[in-house]
Amino acid sequence: MTTTSVAKRRAIAAPTKAAAAPATPDIQTKGVSRREFLYYIWGASMALLLAESTGTIIWFSLPRFRAGEFGGVFTIDPATLPQKGTVPVVKPDARFWLSNTNEGLLALSVVCTHLGCLYKWVQANNRFECPCHGSKFLADGMKIKGLGPAPRNLDRFVITVTTPGGTTKTNTNGGPVKVEGATALTIDTGKKIKGWPEGSAPQV
Ligand code: FES
Numbered sequence: 001m002t003t004t005s006v007a008k009r010r011a012i013a014a015p016t017k018a019a020a021a022p023a024t025p026d027i028q029t030k031g032v033s034r035r036e037f038l039y040y041i042w043g044a045s046m047a048l049l050l051a052e053s054t055g056t057i058i059w060f061s062l063p064r065f066r067a068g069e070f071g072g073v074f075t076i077d078p079a080t081l082p083q084k085g086t087v088p089v090v091k092p093d094a095r096f097w098l099s100n101t102n103e104g105l106l107a108l109s110v111v112c113t114h115l116g117c118l119y120k121w122v123q124a125n126n127r128f129e130c131p132c133h134g135s136k137f138l139a140d141g142m143k144i145k146g147l148g149p150a151p152r153n154l155d156r157f158v159i160t161v162t163t164p165g166g167t168t169k170t171n172t173n174g175g176p177v178k179v180e181g182a183t184a185l186t187i188d189t190g191k192k193i194k195g196w197p198e199g200s201a202p203q204v
Helices: 001-019 033-062
Strands: 072-077 089-091 094-102 103-107 120-122 127-129 156-162 168-170 182-193
Touching: 033 072, 094 182
Parallel strands: none
Antiparallel strands: 072 182, 089 094, 094 103, 103 156, 120 127, 156 168, 156 182
C-alpha cells in the first residue's frame, strides 16, 4: 500500500471517529453542574453584600461616645467629691450633679423631670429648685410633694466605685453608693435611671 492511499484512508476514518464520540455533557464539578455552581456563587455574593450592608447600618446607628463626653463615662477624682451632707456639686459638661447624701453619693441628671429646664441648688432653702415652673427636689433628688408639677424624682446616672482592695461596686439602680476610701470613681452618663414617680416606693 502506498503512502498516499494510507493518508486517504486516515482522512476518511477521522470524521467517523469524531461522530462516534459521545456528546459532551454539561460541565460537572464533583457532581455540581455549572448552573448550580453559578447559582451558589450568586447566593454567596448576595449574602456577603447583605452582611456588609447590615454591618454598616449597625455601625452608623449605634451611638458611640468617648470618655469625658456626655453619653459616655466620666472619671471623677474621689478627692474632689463634696463632703457628705454638704452642698452638691454640678458638672456642667457631664450634665450631672454629684450629691453626697448621708446614704451615699448620687449622680443626678441636671434636667428637671417636668419639661427639661435646668434646676439649681438653692442653699438658702437647702434644696434643688427649678426656675421654670417651681418644682422642688431634695438633695437626694426626691421630688418634694406638692411643690411644682414635676411628675417624678430626678433621674440618676450609674456610678462605679473602686475600693482600696481593687474591687468595684456599681449602683445599677442609681441608688446612693458609699464612697469613703474610694480610689477611683466613674459615672456612666449613658446609663440613666429614671426617677420614680412622686409618692411611689423608693428605688434602693
Ligand atoms: S421644667 Fe422644671 S418645673 Fe417645669
